[in-house]
Amino acid sequence: MTRRPIGIIVNGVTGRMGYRQHLVRSLLAIREQGGVALPDGTRIWPEPVLVGRNEAKLREVATRHGLTEWTTDLSAALARDDVEIYFDSQVTQQREKAIRQAIEAGKHVYTEKPLAEETDAALDLARVADAAGIRTGVVQDKLFLPGLRKLKRLVDGGFFGRILSVRGEFGYWVFEGDWQPAQRPSWNYRAEDGGGIVVDMFPHWHYVLEELFGPVRAVSAVIATHIPERVDEAGRGYPATADDAAYGTFELAGGIVAQLNSSWCVRVNRDELVEFQVDGTEGSAVAGLRNCKVQHRAVTPKPVWNPDLPATENFRDQWTAVPDNEEFDNGFKVQWEAFLRHVVAGEPFRWDFLAGARGVQLAELGLRSAREGRRVEVPELRR
Known part of the structure; x- marks a missing residue:
């Protein structure tokens, strides 16, 4: 050797x-x-x-x-x-x-x-x-995470038919730093130090959307600083000047619509810290960091809306896990x-x-969309 x-x-x-x-x-x-x-x-x-x-x-x-x-x-x-x-x-x-x-x-x-x-x-x-x-x-x-690699396998294999939409939820509660230490560095919440969830997460969402589903053509975003004051690593209070939540809609090539919520002010009620649901004409999938489950058109149940009666179906049990079929490294x-x-x-x-x-570019245009309150098209970048 x-x-x-x-x-x-x-x-x-x-x-x-x-x-x-x-x-x-x-x-x-x-x-x-x-x-x-x-x-x-x-x-x-x-x-x-x-x-x-x-x-x-x-x-x-x-x-x-x-x-x-x-x-x-x-x-x-x-x-x-x-x-x-x-x-x-x-x-x-x-x-x-x-x-x-x-x-x-x-x-x-x-x-x-x-x-x-x-x-x-x-x-x-x-x-x-x-x-x-x-x-x-x-x-x-994130392209190399087991859950998203399984999702990519489904896309490449034509499982979804025509993909209609993508819905994503990312985030968790980041403690303010007073009665429990924050689990993220304080600079993340100061715009003057380069903080903010848009500049942190929109670059991630760009490559996930582009690699799995297609180029992003337009973005509409609403951002917020839900927690206005936090406590830093030395126990000093400081004003949070950066956005800690972003709610984005992304229009992709081929008419696919993606809605992705990113928040450090959300308590988790899902199987993983990030989950993407993809719906297509032939089937749907829900992928997280490690796991991915599917529901094909042929086995899709027929729910009926009736708010007067309790639900009798366990909707999560109606999905099938995608097997690993390979070893996934870090x-x-x-x-x-x-x-x-x-x-x-x-x-x-x-x-x-x-x-x-x-x-x-997507992060910058997302911030512009939120600032100007409008949909912003994403031009192609060239060297």
Whole structure:
């Protein structure tokens, strides 16, 4: 076995997503399995270089996992010849500047979303990266979730016939931080720090809708800041200036209508934290993070509306589970493996900066729709 080491800067590794999903469950998990196998028998071997602003936290993370390469100096890390990839999971406001610095250093770039705060900036990053001849990628993890992969299998197999609509519910109650600590960072609720559920979730909804059902042609959105005051990690109260709920309608190619609710102010009464119901002429499906169930046209019951009598049917029991039929690995890890093969072996990877820019565009237009109280068309982005 030939090992092909590849240095990877992991910037933002002390944050929740950077540490848990990208370092531990992706890069270190890839090392534990012996690397990423290529057809010629070579194994791609990630060599993480941890980067962040807090020296004590970086040292603690590195020590915990037996890693020796870490620094608070991004420029010094980018100057290293043994580093080929820059990965960014910082707060959004810090991302664009760091990515430009990585592009100037000639590094391939993989990043959390959103790619930038504004569409023009995201599109410019795509153009600058293309001009520099580097490979780019944006995390689109939900495409690799078991539930959505089963849903994609149904779409590809023609199960639905003509798809009519998509309805999605995402969210949970994020505690205000006073009598129970919040389970999300406080910056998420400050617009001035790049927070807001639209900029967080609409890029997700963009790639889910586009990859499974078709391009988004128009958006209508209503947003809200339901909880106006919260308490931060230090116990200090602060005004919540960012939206914490968004109610969106998305018009897709082919006449499909998608309605997606996103909220950090909702108590969960569903099987999973996110669920999508897809209805078509031949059948329907409900997919979550892991599970997917279906009801075909031929076995659809005939409910009758009668509010004067209690329901005698258990509607949930009238659906059939879609089998796994394969092993599902961690979605972040699967996309990391694909990006590493893209960089080292040139394998196709379509989730590039232009795809990321389209997600930023949908968030920007969703905010415009809410601000102006109208439907907004989504123009096609080009390099």
